[in-house]
Amino acid sequence: MTQIKKIGLFTSGGDAPGMNAAIRAVVRTAKYYNIEVVGIRRGYEGMINGELFPMDGKSVANIIQRGGTILKTARSEQFKTAEGRRLAYDQLVKHGIQGLVAIGGDGTFTGARIFGSEYDMPIVGLPGTIDNDLYGTDFTIGYDTAINTVIDAVDKIRDTAESHDRLFIVEVMGRDSGLIALRTGIASGAEAIIIPETKRDINALMDRLENGRKDKSSKIVMVAEGEDPGGAFEIGRQVKEKFPNYDTRVSILGHIQRGGKPSCMDRVLASRVGVAAVEALRDGHRNEMIGIVHNEIAFTPFEHACKHHVEINANFLKIVEILSI
Numbered sequence: 001m002t003q004i005k006k007i008g009l010f011t012s013g014g015d016a017p018g019m020n021a022a023i024r025a026v027v028r029t030a031k032y033y034n035i036e037v038v039g040i041r042r043g044y045e046g047m048i049n050g051e052l053f054p055m056d057g058k059s060v061a062n063i064i065q066r067g068g069t070i071l072k073t074a075r076s077e078q079f080k081t082a083e084g085r086r087l088a089y090d091q092l093v094k095h096g097i098q099g100l101v102a103i104g105g106d107g108t109f110t111g112a113r114i115f116g117s118e119y120d121m122p123i124v125g126l127p128g129t130i131d132n133d134l135y136g137t138d139f140t141i142g143y144d145t146a147i148n149t150v151i152d153a154v155d156k157i158r159d160t161a162e163s164h165d166r167l168f169i170v171e172v173m174g175r176d177s178g179l180i181a182l183r184t185g186i187a188s189g190a191e192a193i194i195i196p197e198t199k200r201d202i203n204a205l206m207d208r209l210e211n212g213r214k215d216k217s218s219k220i221v222m223v224a225e226g227e228d229p230g231g232a233f234e235i236g237r238q239v240k241e242k243f244p245n246y247d248t249r250v251s252i253l254g255h256i257q258r259g260g261k262p263s264c265m266d267r268v269l270a271s272r273v274g275v276a277a278v279e280a281l282r283d284g285h286r287n288e289m290i291g292i293v294h295n296e297i298a299f300t301p302f303e304h305a306c307k308h309h310v311e312i313n314a315n316f317l318k319i320v321e322i323l324s325i
């Protein structure tokens with residue numbers, strides 16, 4: 001066990017519902033173990049600019065139910081440079097910080113990995129992203145809330161689609177991961193799901209529309225944004241061209257997926273990994289993400305946690321194929 005007396009805490013990258021619950025868990029656990037917490041606003045950017053302030057148990061009261069992040073967040077270009085990281089390290093030393101808890105996703109952990117290899121600063125990460133695209137945790141903080149937001153929205157779209165006998169192409173977030181589309185496609189009874197992992201197969205979608213049942217009054221096609229947000233419009237254009245008899249509309253759900261009250265699952269996940277983060281720093285862990293795999297706390301080095309390893313469960317696609325006949 002190390003004698004860590006002061007830690008820094010920040011959120012970085014895209015916000016995710018449940019980040020506040022994670023912040024609360026880290027601050028309260030640190031208090032429990034008599035460790036001081038310094039909050040860092042706006043992620044790495046705020047670290048560089050010295051936006052550091054003391055946090056206590058009271059400063060995280062009444063936030064477990066709130067979406068967004070009270071620490072604010074940013075995507076920092078400066079931290080990608082050696083000079084930016086040096087400025088950040090100087091700030092940490094100035095404030096007597098002996099360890100860091102980073103809450104974020106792929107970009108956050110890539111930054112943490114590089115920083116941890118350059119400076120003697122233990123860092124542990126908590127998986128906070130709606131995309132669920134990190135290896136080493138079954139679910140990321142924010143994913144459950146986001147997929148529930150999506151199905152709530154798609155249920156509403158279904159009502160109007162049904163009334164007008166329309167086909168809707170619905171685009172969801174996920175950057176280059178299709179995990180939001182995959183689960184919400186099943187849960188909302190989608191006709192087809194188009195995700196980057198299986199390469200957008202527009203021909204398969206056309207076949208499905210050509211040869212599938214014609215008597216359905218509404219159809220939903222779930223599209224993951226992929227590298228190219230707004231790509232659903234192009235799919236919509238091609239569908240309209242090939243099937244002029246379908247009354248087709250495109251709906252991009254966008255940033256509503258990132259907001260809102262975190263679900264119970266996200267609050268509990270955030271609380272569990274938040275407690276584990278402080279205990280991990282005390283136990284001498286560094287350069288690892290803390291997730292939950294098969295209901296147990298799991299430690300994964302940052303370099304393995306980043307998304308390229310997450311595989312799509314082919315059964316999920318098969319389920320859509322079977323259930324949408």
Ligand code: F6P
Binds near residue numbers: 129
């Ligand atoms: O990583 C979370 C996420 O919401 C992605 O799903 C999406 O591609 C991206 O962030 C959008 O980022 P921004 O809000 O910076 O445009």
